[in-house]
Amino acid sequence: MSNPYSLSDEVLSQIRPLIESVVNDVQIRALEDSTLAVIGDRSVAATTLDTLVARAEFSVNMLIPHSRDALPVLETALRGLAARRPGGARVQILAAPEVAADRRLAQLGARTEGVEVRLAAAVRHAAVVVDGQVALVRSPGVVTAGAEASVIRAPGVVTALHDIMMTAWHQAAPLVRYQQLQECLNGDSGTRILRLLSDGCTDEAAARELDMSVRTYRRRVADIMRLLGARSRFQAGVYASSMGLLQA
Numbered sequence: 001m002s003n004p005y006s007l008s009d010e011v012l013s014q015i016r017p018l019i020e021s022v023v024n025d026v027q028i029r030a031l032e033d034s035t036l037a038v039i040g041d042r043s044v045a046a047t048t049l050d051t052l053v054a055r056a057e058f059s060v061n062m063l064i065p066h067s068r069d070a071l072p073v074l075e076t077a078l079r080g081l082a083a084r085r086p087g088g089a090r091v092q093i094l095a096a097p098e099v100a101a102d103r104r105l106a107q108l109g110a111r112t113e114g115v116e117v118r119l120a121a122a123v124r125h126a127a128v129v130v131d132g133q134v135a136l137v138r139s140p141g142v143v144t145a146g147a148e149a150s151v152i153r154a155p156g157v158v159t160a161l162h163d164i165m166m167t168a169w170h171q172a173a174p175l176v177r178y179q180q181l182q183e184c185l186n187g188d189s190g191t192r193i194l195r196l197l198s199d200g201c202t203d204e205a206a207a208r209e210l211d212m213s214v215r216t217y218r219r220r221v222a223d224i225m226r227l228l229g230a231r232s233r234f235q236a237g238v239y240a241s242s243m244g245l246l247q248a
Helices: 007-023 026-030 042-054 068-086 099-101 103-111 157-169 175-184 187-200 203-209 215-230 233-241
Strands: 036-040 059-064 090-095 113-119 128-130 133-138 149-152
Touching: 007 042, 036 133, 042 068, 042 128, 042 133, 042 149, 042 203, 059 068, 059 133, 059 157, 068 090, 068 103, 068 203, 090 103, 090 157, 090 187, 099 175, 103 175, 113 175, 128 157, 149 157, 187 203, 187 215, 187 233, 203 215, 215 233
Parallel strands: 059 090, 090 113
Antiparallel strands: 036 149, 059 128, 128 133, 133 149
């Protein structure tokens, strides 16, 4: 049974190479000018994002890494979409777990109709695919020094990126479920339980380590496993690690 709340190793191994490959010098030479455009100015990149998202008819799929400016830029783009087509396009945001602490992420889904947010570890690049036809990828420095983003219209590349993003989406943790897990793990003992599960410790050894009764420990473990959708204690530790819940 696959983990419904994490990216598979196969998907993780594909996302970054794909994004980087479509904006390197070799790929640029192989594509027609109309299929890829490199943007060197940050403000132009943000305006381009706003324009692409505002024109969305059916869907907007986004990857949001842990970045200081990612959410403000995203908020602006979604406001433009809501103004033009309120509730008219489905928006799926796949964000890094570190972004979950920012209240603005939850507010996006609460304030804007049709927005869903999920979390998955190892989201490192910002990318947007609109209507499955055009993508904007932010990967500074990959093409040339100072490059901010690339707009990609090559059908094969956009389709491949969209398919990978959707596979990741279906295996990622809904934001609400992730927040429930964080509440369950609140305090030092919750994280320590996860680490002990990941290490494969027996219930008795783990309870002694945590200075609690075996009964209390097992109850906490059962709650964690239920929220993770894990079928074993070790599996729970692996799932938690893939979701970024064991990060220091």
